[in-house]
Amino acid sequence: MMSLGRVGVMALVVSVFAGGAGADRAETPGSSAPQEATVLAVMVDPVSQQPAIVLEGKRDRRRFVMAIGLAEATGIALPLQGVTPPRPLTHDLFLTMFGRLQVSLSRVVINDFRDNTYFATLYLSANGTEMTLDSRPSDAIALAIRAKVPVLVEDRVFERGGLREKLPERRPSL
Numbered sequence: 001m002m003s004l005g006r007v008g009v010m011a012l013v014v015s016v017f018a019g020g021a022g023a024d025r026a027e028t029p030g031s032s033a034p035q036e037a038t039v040l041a042v043m044v045d046p047v048s049q050q051p052a053i054v055l056e057g058k059r060d061r062r063r064f065v066m067a068i069g070l071a072e073a074t075g076i077a078l079p080l081q082g083v084t085p086p087r088p089l090t091h092d093l094f095l096t097m098f099g100r101l102q103v104s105l106s107r108v109v110i111n112d113f114r115d116n117t118y119f120a121t122l123y124l125s126a127n128g129t130e131m132t133l134d135s136r137p138s139d140a141i142a143l144a145i146r147a148k149v150p151v152l153v154e155d156r157v158f159e160r161g162g163l164r165e166k167l168p169e170r171r172p173s174l
Contacts, residue, residue: 034109034152035059039141042077053141055110055153062158066118072138079145091142102126105147108140111154113161 040054040063051073056063068076075091078084088096098105103126112119120137123130135143144151 034154036150037153064162068138075142108144109152
């Protein structure tokens with residue numbers, strides 16, 4: 001099993017998809033509806049030495065990098081790698097609590113980037129009623145991966161926080 005401390009020491013590049021089987025909410029380019037995103041990588045930025053995640057829109061393949069904390073990087077990287085810690089992490093605890101309270105997470109939306117800060121919303125359902133909660137995007141992504149629900153990203157987040165340079169195409173791992 002991977003040691004939790006190794007996340008801060010080495011870059012973790014994980015080429016697995018986040019989210020569940022949900023379809024994109026909009027299929028046409030230029031649409032203002034959020035698009036489903038894939039977590040391309042959890043890594044340590046080689047310059048700043050800060051953990052970060054790379055997300056890519058499934059519809060238009062725009063990408064952005066979001067700096068996150070070490071604990072959040074661990075909370076995202078472990079389930080992406082299929083690692084189950086011996087004790088539940090905070091995100092595991094929250095999903096267990098949601099289940100016992102008969103609350104389900106349906107999706108998360110990264111909905112803004114302003115003043116160098118990303119913002120997200122959790123969409124929860126309980127007794128047929130939808131509720132929303134403000135969330136840090138890293139926590140929202142960690143929950144979405146565990147719950148196997150889509151991570152959606154608003155176009156304005158790609159426009160304000162996206163990568164300006166063209167990144168090389170992903171190559172399948174051998």
